Amino acid sequence: MLPALLIVCVVAHKAALCCGCYDTLRQNNQKPPGRVLFISSLKSVVSTIDRVTDVTGRLLAWLALAMGLTTAVIVVMRYGFNTNSIFAQELVTYMHGSLFMLGAAYALKVGAHVRVDIFYREFSARGKAWVDTLGGIVFLIPFCLFVTMVSWQFVSESWAIGEISSEPGGIPAVYLLKGLIPAMALNLLLQGIAETLRSTLTLVED
Numbered sequence: 001m002l003p004a005l006l007i008v009c010v011v012a013h014k015a016a017l018c019c020g021c022y023d024t025l026r027q028n029n030q031k032p033p034g035r036v037l038f039i040s041s042l043k044s045v046v047s048t049i050d051r052v053t054d055v056t057g058r059l060l061a062w063l064a065l066a067m068g069l070t071t072a073v074i075v076v077m078r079y080g081f082n083t084n085s086i087f088a089q090e091l092v093t094y095m096h097g098s099l100f101m102l103g104a105a106y107a108l109k110v111g112a113h114v115r116v117d118i119f120y121r122e123f124s125a126r127g128k129a130w131v132d133t134l135g136g137i138v139f140l141i142p143f144c145l146f147v148t149m150v151s152w153q154f155v156s157e158s159w160a161i162g163e164i165s166s167e168p169g170g171i172p173a174v175y176l177l178k179g180l181i182p183a184m185a186l187n188l189l190l191q192g193i194a195e196t197l198r199s200t201l202t203l204v205e206d
Contacts, residue, residue: 039204042197049194050109056187057106060099067095086169094177101184105191129202136196144189151181 070092077083107113120131155178164172 042201046194046197049190053105053109053191060103063095064099086167090171097177097180101180104184105187108191129199132199133196136192140192144185147185148182155179155182
């Protein structure tokens with residue numbers, strides 16, 4: 001629904017420009033009220049999603065610190081006291097998985113994902129906006145929805161039985177670890193929508 005709505009809005013805006021529908025309003029130094037409301041709504045959605053992603057990113061930064069400290073404790077226990085903790089080792093795995101899975105959305109927001117930009121970097125701002133908009137609609141958003149759907153049964157079954165670690169003394173919450181799969185997809189979906197809307201704004205504000 002969202003991809004179709006974005007395409008309709010952009011096409012309608014361009015059609016209005018071609019037909020001169022905005023000329024009278026421009027001559028009177030007025031902005032089309034519908035266009036103003038549309039742009040304002042898009043900016044509000046983008047801003048809200050960005051704030052959520054920023055908060056998540058800051059929390060994950062502290063989680064990265066905790067993971068480093070936990071790893072250091074494991075090393076000291078192993079080589080200093082010749083002891084081990086399955087719980088601590090699995091805890092590092094949980095934190096490591098959380099960083100990668102939940103940090104995907106923040107990485108998208110700040111442009112930290114790997115990008116093949118041999119041609120992209122030469123494009124104009126509008127060209128990049130078109131690529132980002134179409135990429136979000138055709139690839140990113142469908143991918144996130146696909147991951148959510150195919151992982152849902154796998155994860156829900158784990159939650160239903162309260163799956164625990166197979167290791168004695170391990171963390172009795174494997175279902176939480178598996179829950180990171182749809183959580184990643186949904187977080188990435190939200191930020192993907194924000195990035196697609198941001199690109200759409202670049203197109204409609206010109």
